[in-house]
Amino acid sequence: MKRLENKTAVVTGGTTGIGFATAAKFIAEGAKVAILARKQEELDKAAAELGPDCIALRGDVTNAQDLGDFYAEVERKWGKVDVVFANAGIGEFTDVDASNGEHFDRLFNVNAKGVFLTVQKALPHLGEHASIVINASISGRKGFEKLVAYSASKAAARSLARTLSADLIPRGVRVNSVSPGLIDTPIHPKMGAAGEDVRENARQAIPLGRAGRPEDVANAVAFLASDEASYITGIELIVDGGLTQL
Secondary structure, eight states: OOTTTTOEEEEETOSSHHHHHHHHHHHHTTOEEEEEESOHHHHHHHHHHHOTTEEEEEOOTTOHHHHHHHHHHHHHHHOSEEEEEEOOOOOOOOOGGGOOHHHHHHHHIIIIIHHHHHHHTTGGGEEEEEEEEEEOOGGGTSOOTTOHHHHHHHHHHHHHHHHHHHHHGGGTOEEEEEEEOSBOSTHHHHHTOOHHHHHHHHHHHOTTSSOBOHHHHHHHHHHHHSGGGTTOOSOEEEESTTTTTO
């Protein structure tokens, strides 16, 4: 039997990178998957690739109404939600001198408030023994240049996993976080980093000698989401090729 057989999962930011790879992994493990993102064209493309076990709905994780409508539609179609991957996030490189309040607000709005709302609005729709996984980052535990607001927002996401885990244990809900290291995804060009530069830096800095793949993170998330992790809650599972450990 597949690890997520007969389960319903949702993935925010599920159209590209880690989110898309995790949605595909969930489906391969037997789940029905709903993805949420802001851009309709990317949603249509992802849904076509993921196939009939996926529905793709447009919405913004910073908008409580969008999330409420999203979960209500998922439950209407497939029943209670068993797995939530709060993955949607944004990043920007910024010099300390150039960083400002608007920059912090924008990143915290998605990476921290968006995570909280994703979990909060899921609660009425969760099935028994549901699992929530929050996408944090090793940037929340290690200092990297030009990532002051991003790193702080990801530290907040990790903290939310701990606090929400404590809050939701009485309901039988597990909450964990995954902290990717340098993963080769479309977010790097969006942040202004060339893909080949990212890969070369990885070869030099990471003990395993390569940048991570979205599938590396998806495998970790699928484990935390599954019943194989039924005795695990509140943890941070680091997926970084040894960068922060060796």
